[in-house]
Amino acid sequence: MGRHISGIRTRFRLIKALMTLKTTKWVEIATAELENQDTHYRSVYGNLNPIDFFKLLNKRANKSLKELPAYSILNNFDYFKGNRDLNQVWSAEPDVSRFVADIAFLLDAQTVLETGSFVGATTTHIAYALSALGGKRKLYFVDVEQRFLDLALHNISTLGLNALDLYPVCGSTLSDAIISSLHTNFDLMFLDSEHVETGLWKEIQIFLPKLSPKGILLIHDSIRWPGVRRCLLRMQDTHHILNFATSNRNGVSAIIPKSCIKDFK
Numbered sequence: 589m590g591r592h593i594s595g596i597r598t599r600f601r602l603i604k605a606l607m608t609l610k611t612t613k614w615v616e617i618a619t620a621e622l623e624n625q626d627t628h629y630r631s632v633y634g635n636l637n638p639i640d641f642f643k644l645l646n647k648r649a650n651k652s653l654k655e656l657p658a659y660s661i662l663n664n665f666d667y668f669k670g671n672r673d674l675n676q677v678w679s680a681e682p683d684v685s686r687f688v689a690d691i692a693f694l695l696d697a698q699t700v701l702e703t704g705s706f707v708g709a710t711t712t713h714i715a716y717a718l719s720a721l722g723g724k725r726k727l728y729f730v731d732v733e734q735r736f737l738d739l740a741l742h743n744i745s746t747l748g749l750n751a752l753d754l755y756p757v758c759g760s761t762l763s764d765a766i767i768s769s770l771h772t773n774f775d776l777m778f779l780d781s782e783h784v785e786t787g788l789w790k791e792i793q794i795f796l797p798k799l800s801p802k803g804i805l806l807i808h809d810s811i812r813w814p815g816v817r818r819c820l821l822r823m824q825d826t827h828h829i830l831n832f833a834t835s836n837r838n839g840v841s842a843i844i845p846k847s848c849i850k851d852f853k
């Protein structure tokens with residue numbers, strides 16, 4: 589008699605999912621199964637009282653919620669310009685793009701960085717918010733694919749938002765050349781490039797030192813992607829983290845180093 593194997597049904601279900609479903613689906617099933625097995629795998633990690641976050645934002649903001657930009661020229665904007673081969677679901681949900689841009693606006697950000705700009709759905713929103721603030725603000729956006737940056741830049745200029753200081757940066761966020769080309773600290777950083785734990789964790793190590801003392805780090809896909817969730821779990825002792833559910837269930841998290849705020853009250 590062979591050794592008794594426990595959870596045989598679960599194992600077969602997972603193998604079947606692995607062999608037949610697309611990656612996002614089998615990862616979701618495997619994750620749910622891990623939770624069912626009581627592995628103490630935490631779905632989403634957060635440790636920041638929402639009201640404390642908004643109080644902090646209020647303290648740091650030069651603008652009020654009442655004045656937020658309307659972004660109306662961005663409604664129904666075609667970011668793809670006929671490039672139907674591009675995977676449209678890579679674009680952030682409109683509510684995420686607005687959220688990122690609104691935080692830039694409220695913080696009166698002088699310098700903003702987005703990693704993984706793709707065709708510029710969020711980049712244009714940030715550009716819109718920075719333009720509404722006025723002055724020579726800096727927007728850096730990074731992508732490995734030059735054609736995505738070209739399209740993002742094209743979209744920004746079509747919308748007449750190119751009076752800002754724009755810095756499209758082509759290359760991998762994990763390469764030394766990229767970090768050494770960023771000659772500034774950032775009031776707001778939005779990470780949306782690496783999504784697996786090893787890659788994102790490296791990005792966090794690389795970019796976090798570039799966050800200005802009053803800055804906020806935003807990370808996309810912090811609900812849907814297990815690697816992103818695990819990175820947040822790894823930051824729990826050193827950072828205040830607040831997660832927001834978003835329209836496509838991707839999620840976005842606001843992260844503030846604890847060293848920057850001794851007491852939230």
Ligand SMILES: C[S@@+](CC[C@H](N)C(=O)[O-])C[C@H]1O[C@@H](n2cnc3c(N)ncnc32)[C@H](O)[C@@H]1O
Nearest residue numbers: 679680704705706709710731732760761780781
């Ligand atoms: C999910 S899309 C980003 C969507 C975009 N932020 C938005 O708000 O619409 C991810 C992008 O990250 C880029 N990317 C992935 N890994 C990268 C890396 N290590 N360095 C730079 N760009 C990367 C991809 O080329 C892709 O355009």
